[in-house]
Amino acid sequence: MSTLGKISKLTGYLPNGAAGGHTGLPPGAAPLLPNNGRIIQTGGVRVLCVADVRGNLRSLNELAKQARADHIIHTGDFGFYDGTSLDRIAEKTLKHVAQYSPLISEPVKKAIGAPGAPVKQRFNASDLPLSELPQFLDGSLKLDVPVYTVWGACEDVRVLEKFRSGEYKVTNLHIIDEARSMLLEIGGVKLRLLGLGGAVVMHKLFDNGEGRTTIAGGQGTMWTTLLQMGELVDTANRVYDPTETRIFITHASPAREGILNQLSVTLKADFSISAGLHFRYGSSYNEFSVNPTLDHYRGKLAASKASFNDVWETVKGEVQPAISQNEAQQNLLHNALDIVDKMPSTALGGNPFGGPVGGANAAGVGQVDESAFKNMWNFNLADAAFGWLVLEVQDGRIGTEMRAQGFNFAHRGAKQHPGHAQRSPAAQPAQQPFNQGQQQRPTQQPPRGPAVPEVKSESPAPKPATPQPQTNVNLPGTADKKENEKISTPAATNGTSNGEAASPVAKTQPSEPIIGLFVMNVTSDDAVRDLFKDEDKEKILKIEKWGQSNKVAHFKSIEERDAVLASLPEDVKSRTGEDRSRPLVKIFQPRENKSFGGNRGGAGNWGSSRGGNSSGTPQGGYRSGGASDSEGGRGGRGGRGAPRGTRGGERGRGRGRGFKGESSSPAPSNATPATGDS
Known part of the structure; x- marks a missing residue:
């Protein structure tokens, strides 16, 4: 369908911007009033902010109990799917949704990832539960606290239209969108919730997809349109109250989408809360804290404006005639275009907030308004499975708590297993100067009875056990004896206990090599x-067990191990998707320590000159063993249109896409599993 056809479908459904009292509301919907959705609560109140529950709606009740929350704000990918959604979802989108769904079993996920017939032909609907929403619709499950959410990038547009028309209703569930805001009077603060759902995709800003009303989407994905942005501005203007604190809730991140950033300024937002990057930690920042200069910030907005103008110049010949007879749509389009017009066209000079422009040629005109640049705070959330943000509102003050499961670094400093992760005898000579330093330490005071035999028994080097103070004092480079003592202290070894560090005899004992397969991201032997x-x-x-969530399976011979590895499916031996939590099997290869620096603990190899690289082998900068369950490939879904590369390079839910993620950035397949002393 052409852009013109899709725009024309919007006629008669937009409640805002209409003239003469006509609302154009769909049947069953009520017009928005300034105090519609007003909730008053006194005393200290906790508002839990989470993202991406992906249909696991019961987890909202559990999270509310853990965080002691009175309200929940959710930023999209809520799980707006019902019993009929599976028939409408596209194959590619279904694979993505299933891969990250907390409701679908792991065996089914593995089978979906394998090549074969279409997913809907291979599995029954009962094997593919997309959401628990039907159980909340029929009343068998309930939300314990009020939940305010926008829709995300992977939702069913038909389900959202039924919520808007009133056909679907869930107690305590409030959908915030361009036509509806909520006012929470809690803890002495008036919180005005303004929301915009869906992905921000430039080439879809004028495309309504399969949407029958103002909501845009199709085949299991959803995005925002320019008219929705214009309607949100109209809603925000009609309910504006200077005594309110405004929170702008989006699925896409205003930090990455310049047009959303400018929209938040237009809405006079005090906070923005978003998701869409899928980090293991939430982030809190304002533009002043992440941009070195105002011109740098202008550059981000100018790039977004240029991208939008490319699309607008292409489609305006169709759009303008399509809405020429509809005054309401013309008003909304004007609101949206006004947002873009206020964005700077160049990184140099100009006011990104639409105020007076200062400069050498504009003396006396006014200064650049930097209030939003410095005062509007943005929160980007981790997925609900990994962390949350709590806004604690009391006595007119909004405090924050942020919690995250975080990255797994257990593989760097995990305790070494006796008999398996000891340092090899070949590495011991590099430690001898420090063992000798341990011998010389008693020279600072009169030797005590057991001191001499203890040192003698622990020393692997054939040095005299009797302290030699004169020799020690005259050694070159040992004038600062306190420094020597610090280095030679057994506790200086990272990732080991004092008892382990003080037992070089045990470390010199040879150990049998491990013939095994390293299995990452498993928690039990049965798994x-x-x-x-x-x-x-x-x-x-x-x-x-090897680290916090890794295991080593031992085999009798190398041939047997290799044969077993070869028989495993490819999706277990290499990362073909973005899910960093799936099991991964590699050949176990304990790292050998060939230098003094490598023997100092489990903090990773940073390529520093301190500690020495006695082998002379060039070392990389930062090197992780790859056993972290985050690896870097999950860092953040990039722009919506690029291939998802974190979860241009990040888990790219590309910003120019209509659905979430086609590709991944897995850890290198030849990455060696990190041992405790890597």
């Missing part, structure tokens, strides 16, 4: 065995 075929399970000698 490891489930990855292998039945005939291969019998070949596993034992399963050993």
